[in-house]
Amino acid sequence: MNDLDVNLLRGTLDLLILKALSWGPRHGYGVAEWIEQATGTTLLIGEGTLYPALHRLERQRAIESEWGVSENNRRAKYYRLSREGRARLQSGTTSWQRFVEAAARALGAGVPQPA
Amino acid sequence: MNDLDVNLLRGTLDLLILKALSWGPRHGYGVAEWIEQATGTTLLIGEGTLYPALHRLERQRAIESEWGVSENNRRAKYYRLSREGRARLQSGTTSWQRFVEAAARALGAGVPQPA
DNA sequence: CCGCTCCCCTTGTGTCACGAGGGAAGACGT
DNA sequence: ACGTCTTCCCTCGTGACACAAGGGGAGCGG
Numbered sequence: 001m002n003d004l005d006v007n008l009l010r011g012t013l014d015l016l017i018l019k020a021l022s023w024g025p026r027h028g029y030g031v032a033e034w035i036e037q038a039t040g041t042t043l044l045i046g047e048g049t050l051y052p053a054l055h056r057l058e059r060q061r062a063i064e065s066e067w068g069v070s071e072n073n074r075r076a077k078y079y080r081l082s083r084e085g086r087a088r089l090q091s092g093t094t095s096w097q098r099f100v101e102a103a104a105r106a107l108g109a110g111v112p113q114p115a
Numbered sequence: 116m117n118d119l120d121v122n123l124l125r126g127t128l129d130l131l132i133l134k135a136l137s138w139g140p141r142h143g144y145g146v147a148e149w150i151e152q153a154t155g156t157t158l159l160i161g162e163g164t165l166y167p168a169l170h171r172l173e174r175q176r177a178i179e180s181e182w183g184v185s186e187n188n189r190r191a192k193y194y195r196l197s198r199e200g201r202a203r204l205q206s207g208t209t210s211w212q213r214f215v216e217a218a219a220r221a222l223g224a225g226v227p228q229p230a
Numbered sequence: 231c232c233g234c235t236c237c238c239c240t241t242g243t244g245t246c247a248c249g250a251g252g253g254a255a256g257a258c259g260t
Numbered sequence: 261a262c263g264t265c266t267t268c269c270c271t272c273g274t275g276a277c278a279c280a281a282g283g284g285g286a287g288c289g290g
Contacts, residue, residue, distance in 0.1 A: 007276075008214045009247065011122035019222055029268055035221065042217035049247050051270060056246090073256060074267055093222055099123045100215050102157035106150065107134050107208055122245075124278065144237055164278050166239060171277090188287065189236055 013045070013053055014062075015096060018081060018089040021063060027076035028054055054079060062088050128160070128168055129177075130211060133196060133204040136178060142191035143169055169194060177203050 020026060020034040031054070032045045057063045062085035070076040081089070135141060135149040146169070147160045172178045177200035185191040196204070 007126035007247075008211065010125040010245085010277090012218050013247080016218065016221055027268075038221035039217035040220070042213060043221075046248060047269085048249060048251090048271085052246080055270095070268075072267060074269095075255070076268060096123065096222070097219075098157060100219070102154035103127050103131065104212075104215070105155070106131055106153035106158075107211070122278075125246090125276085128278080142237075161279060162238085163240085163280060163282095167277080170239095185237075187236060189238095190286070191237060 009043070009049075012096065013049070014057060015089065015092050016043070017050075017053060017057060018062065018085055018092070021079055021081045022086070022089060025066075025078040025080040027068070027070055027078050029070075029076070031079070057085070061085075124158070124164075127211065128164070129172060130204065130207050131158070132165075132168060132172060133177065133200055133207070136194055136196045137201070137204060140181075140193040140195040142183070142185055142193050144185075144191070146194070172200070176200075 016035050016038075017031055020031045020038070026034065028047075028050055032047070032050050035043055035045050054063070054065075058065055058079070061082055063079045064082050065077050065079050068076055068078045131150050131153075132146055135146045135153070141149065143162075143165055147162070147165050150158055150160050169178070169180075173180055173194070176197055178194045179197050180192050180194050183191055183193045
């Protein structure tokens with residue numbers, strides 16, 4: 001059905017990850033779970049999407065990692081928001097909203113009757 | 116300021132173009148103008164972004180083109196929405212809204228106090 | 231005839247979501 | 261002891277695409 005959703009994630013995924021970590025450290029797997037649940041299973045993040053994104057954010061110093069043990073007694077890498085990450089979450093969310101509002105306004109205007 | 120807007124256009128540009136044409140034929144330049152104006156100059160579409168997108172949509176039979184003369188007496192290619200294009204505008208807008216709502220819900224939840 | 235605006239186009243570059251792969255290690259049943 | 265399942269990590273190749281930087285032609289006003 002919705003094979004068009006593709007690409008929409010661009011520019012939003014990073015924000016979702018940062019938001020997932022805004023309540024405290026989480027391991028990668030948990031971030032994906034949070035996103036799925038927080039969006040009512042509308043957004044499903046594959047591992048091939050998630051992990052590169054985490055590494056990217058870490059390289060950009062938006063998040064920091066530390067090995068630990070999960071609640072299921074598994075080896076897990078816990079990510080935590082850095083100060084820059086928190087700032088980026090805020091400014092990013094703001095401009096995301098600006099973008100969405102602008103686009104929604106353009107897309108939402110009255111639809112002319114079809115033929 | 117907002118150098119972060121980048122990438123957000125992905126998956127939205129096509130819809131904006133289709134929407135621009137939903138009121139009648141327009142040439143490429145006019146499409147860009149419409150988008151800029153309809154979004155309150157929040158979204159500025161470069162020509163290197165616009166024309167490939169138009170060609171893409173035409174290749175996908177969402178729009179059709181025809182050479183003509185602009186209101187400024189210039190040679191111009193006019194684009195018109197096809198039936199498929201109109202259908203795609205509708206379904207695309209719906210799933211765009213679903214995506215945005217889901218993301219907004221996830222991003223909008225209460226922000227924990229910083230440190 | 232010079233510059234400006236309008237209007238068209240292409241190529242190269244980088245980013246990135248995604249699918250498909252691979253692996254280790256705890257838990258659990260038999 | 262030994263599959264199998266789940267949790268958790270990772271990488272690589274591919275395709276899509278926004279964007280900047282180029283190039284051009286043609287009307288128009290000075």
